[in-house]
Amino acid sequence: MIANLTVKGAVQGVGYRPFILKKANEYGIKGFVKNIGAAVEILAIGEEAVLIAFSEMINSEYPTGAFILSVDFKELDEAAYISLLKSVEIHEDLRNSDFRIIESSQIDLSKELPVFLPDIGICDDCLSEMLSSKDRRYRYPLISCAVCGPRFSILNKLPYDRDTTTMIDFKMCPTCLSEYKNGRRHHAQTISCFDCGPQILLKYRQFTDDSIIELEKEKALNKAITLLSEGKVLGLKGVTGYQMICKPTNEAAKRLRKVKERENKPFAVMFSDIQEIKRYCFINDKEISLLESSARPIVLLEAKERFPYEVCKESRYIGAFLPSAGIHRLLCDAIGPMIVTSANISDEPIIIDDDIFKQSFFDNIKTENVDGFLYHKRRINMTLDDSVMFVTKLKNDEYIESFIRRARGFVPLPLFLNDSGHNDNNILAFGGDLKSTFSFAKKDRVITSQYIGDLKGFNNRNNLVKLIDDYRNIFSFIPNLIICDRHPMYFSVKTAEKYAKDNNIALLKVQHHHAHVLSVMAENSLKSCIGIAFDGTGFGDDEKIWGGEVFYCNGPHYDRKGHLSYVKLCGGDKASKSAKLVKECYYYALSKSSDKVSNIVKAALDNNVNTFETSSVGRLFDAVSALLEIKDENSFEGECAISIENYAWNYHEKDIINLNLKVIRDDDNNYLFDQISFFNDIDLAYRSGHYSKEAISFSFHNAIANAVVKICDNIRNETSENKVCLSGGVFSNRLLLKMTVDKLRDNGFSVYMNRFVPAGDAGISLGQAYFGMLNGTELVERI
Structure with a gap:
């Protein structure tokens, strides 16, 4: 029997072809294995029962670092067999030859997003060799093998071979060439040593x-x-x-x-x-x-x-x-x-x-x-920061992993969606301007880029444009739908608009906080949920600055069921830096004649000079940080909020203050978190002198979590929706995340949070992409 097998998954850069060679010899199979794009093709010749067993083995056994998505098994007749041999320029009958690895070839990558491995940390075997005085790579600082070392960062194009990476600049010495043909470094594309590879200078x-x-x-x-x-x-x-x-x-x-x-x-x-x-x-x-x-x-x-x-x-x-x-x-x-x-x-x-x-x-x-x-003189093609993560312990000793920054070691692994009912659009989502990322989406998977940074910087803007082109070239991706934020001043929005116009591509815009919730829905292949999106800033449908949002999401649509009550701030962008300024604006909201508001702030608010209204939970954290005299300025994003969290973790008393973030109804019957009365209660508690900063900080977190449960319970009674998705940068606060998840679960909710991407703005592009995947065809036709 002659069969052609196509293996898809993470099968390049992990010594997969040598693995197949070894297994084919064990099974007594003739033929060849080669890379095709980001997949592997196997020609297998042998008894039918043996080939079937071989195919089943491929599904369950693979080298470290690999994973298998699918194995397509196709029997070939004699004519198809001869035609395949000609296509790879083999002029002999392989039925009488040893199984071999042959040169890679390209395939059409436009049919689906391929799986390619990120850069892989040094493995234990390489570490042992580097530390052994008896090994020829003793203290060779750039040691690697078939299952570790640089991958994505040195890639020029697919398939992954030495001559399609920056390792092409280094000719293997005779010893490395011998190891490349046999042994642990068989077809290890980054193989090198003191004699032939890049050196530390x-x-x-x-x-x-x-x-x-x-x-x-x-x-x-x-x-x-x-x-x-x-x-x-x-x-x-x-x-x-x-x-x-x-x-x-x-x-x-x-x-x-x-x-x-x-x-x-x-x-x-x-x-x-x-x-x-x-x-x-x-x-x-x-x-x-x-x-x-x-x-x-x-x-x-x-x-x-x-x-x-x-x-x-x-x-x-x-x-x-x-x-x-x-x-x-x-x-x-x-x-x-x-x-x-x-x-x-x-x-x-x-x-x-x-x-x-x-x-x-x-x-x-x-x-x-x-x-x-x-x-060293090995070129780096793709810039990748270190990934940053944290672990939160919930009730019943359950641990959840979360990203602060997703980059090296994880990118460009795709997110796989469990549900196949998505459209066939090739989607390019531009994300937001803070903690920028972009995403490619097609069929059942999404590739989200590495963390790029804030787009206020010229170099970061250039990097966004460059990386999109690099990804397009590597993955042979041609978008037919562009999705971006709704903020009219975002660089990412203006770039998306120009990209869509220049390429005559449909463009959709997704509300910032809806995209946050959609990112969690995407990770869990959900079609509906109650969405909680807490962050610092985002352009709202009413042209105010949102940041404390509660949605009922159904497919690509959402209904804003509630939010943090609005407070008027002044100072424009300075408000995100100066917690002291925000605090004064909150005191002004309590009383326009408050003696805790400086004359300049009072004048700006009285005359609406550079003012805006916001429902931001991030700004509430800033105001309380300044009120408690913990920190007055954000020298980096979230510094004040992190400081309050630190104080809250240090609270060890049994009884907490009875702070209450009230949930009320506005004139349109929407739910509001009454943050002004909440701020007033915190002020009274602090000025009473009866409570420590630690106790108030802890009670502040607890009150927010309780209010989330209350509003979700009200929405569940109205909609029968029991799934809750938590997203937004505020949920990088592990104390608030723990409290909120535990309390929601105690009240019978199924709770979901970001795990594949960060909860902050680096996850926005994933949510935008999922918006297009849920109902992109219908929405594009309306444009």
């Missing part, structure tokens, strides 16, 4: 005469260790972009903040292994699993032993992670825990180009510079 400034010294290989590594041990700050070209590294001391961290122009945001710390993390952090099994996963994300862990203040500032968490590449492990082993952060000016893209890093942070006379930088 160091440039540093000699402090005695300011001359530039260049070293390579072990000399470069040893000198870098010496510089770091002396408290110096270095650049490091990692797998997916440049990083900045130093010891976690006050002095080094303070210098690093000047280099990055990063005032208060905590730094992440890399550790050699889990045992070292346990010294500094409380950690559970779920968090260990995340840290040790091939993605190697940063995981926010509760601090046990604190680093010096400048490292993590006031955060109760340490952003901990393990080495993702050999160079990281070698450095950590030598100097201990190490601050590792992206190499960029804050809110700018991470740098991937050697010359740009040198100009920006080594030769730049205008700013503080690094003392040197370690790099």
